[in-house]
Amino acid sequence: MQPLTAPELRGVWATVLLPVAGDDxxxxxxxxxxxxRVxxxxxxxVYTNGTAGEFHTLTEAEYDRLHELVTSRCSEAGMPFQLGASHPSGQLSLDRIARAAKSAPxxxxxxxxxxxxxxxxxxxxAVERMAQVADxxxxxxYNPPYAKTRLDPDxxxxxxxxxPALIGVKVPGGDDRWYDRMAGLMGTRLAVFVAGHMLASGYRRGAAGSYSNVACLSPDGAARWYRQMTEDLPAALExxxxxxxxxDAHIAPLSAAGYSDPALDKTLAAIGGWAPVGTRVRWPHxxxxEDAVPALRAEARRAVPELFGEQVPR
Known part of the structure; x- marks a missing residue:
């Protein structure tokens, strides 16, 4: 596909969650x-190999097979796609970037x-060298809250x-002062993507979109919510x-109990019930x-029925 630019990089992007078999x-x-389904x-x-995609667990053979599949299917469907080349090792990340670039995401x-x-x-x-290899x-x-190196707006x-090759960042967002400091970058130089469940308030302040945990819950519902932001922002904020x-009531306690972000995102997908992802994540996490899912699903549909295509009770 054609390379994206910062102004073109917008909206709700869905991760490719990995169904994991019993043998891991x-x-x-x-x-x-x-x-x-996505x-x-x-x-x-669509994007691959974010935290929810468990990029840190992939062998290089799995990485290549996943990207061959995603590149082929997204190209056939006319769906924009990004390939994740992340790795805790900078050297291995460079290898992944070079291979991903050949797929022209x-x-x-x-x-x-x-x-x-x-x-x-x-x-x-580091980013200069990555851009050279991306050719x-x-x-x-992607600069999440748990990164060893957190970058501030400056x-x-x-x-x-x-x-110049850097067109976007995925960050958790921040308070009013953080958005004020980011104002010169947003919408012009960088597409700033914030946490999916914070997207309406982020959109109000200039964020371009999200690599979305809400899309884990419901891809179509997350896309409808983004459209609502563009048409009726007060309703989207509500x-x-x-x-x-x-x-806060039902997922935060699981996080507090020590479940990883991939485990939480797969739980959201199981609650949404839109695809056979399953809740299992890869070793050692x-x-x-699955027994917890029906009660969580009932609570989600009660709280945000429109994400599932249902009417809000009056």
Whole structure:
């Protein structure tokens, strides 16, 4: 596909969740069904190998097989796609970037090398080298709250100035002061993507979209919610408040119990029931029991029925 630009990179993008078999292998037959459901939804694009895609567990053979599948199916469907080339090792990440670039995705997602924290100059050097290896394919930097190196708005501005190939960042968002400091970047130089469940409030402040945990819950529902933001922002903000109520009451306790983000995202997908993902994640992490899903599903449908195509009770 054609390389994306910062102004073009918008909306709700859905991750490719990995169905995991009992022997800890990726169930590629079920994965094709999951991908079919995402491609049949109204999300704005598909991406691979974020945290929810368990990129840190993939062998290089699995990485290549996954990307061959996603590239082929997204190209056939006319769905924009980004390939994640992240790895905690910067050297292995460079290898993944070079291979991903050959598939000509709209962009390649990367993380900073993650075993040791980086100085600002080292972070810039890392992204500069990644851009060289990407050979003209744009980059999106994923900088989550648990990264060893967290970049502030001034450092993101420096990266944008030094690395023209960087078109977007995935960050958790922030308070009013953070958005004020990001104002010169958003919508012009970088597409700023925030947490999916914070998208309405982020959109109000200039965020471009999300690599969305809400799309894990319901791809179509997340896309409808984004459209609502563009047409009726107060209503979208009210939905966000109810969504936070559900997450705080029913998903946050699972996080507090130590379940990983991939386990939580797969739990959301099981609650949504839109594809046979399952709740199992890869070794060594534990997962939420399928037995917990029916009660969680009832609570989600009670809190945010419109994400599932249902009417809000009056």
């Amino acid at each position: 292998s990726i169930d590629f037959d079920r994965l094709e069904l999951v991908l079919d 491609l049949g939804s109204r999300v704005h694009g 709209g962009a390649i997602q990367v993380v900073l090398p993650d075993w040791l924290p980086l100085r600002t100059s080292e972070a810039v050097a 003209g394919v744009p980059l999106v930097l 450092e993101l501005q420096l990266l944008a100035d030094r690395v 939905l966000e408040a109810r969504l936070h109520g559900f997450l 534990g997962w939420v029991s």
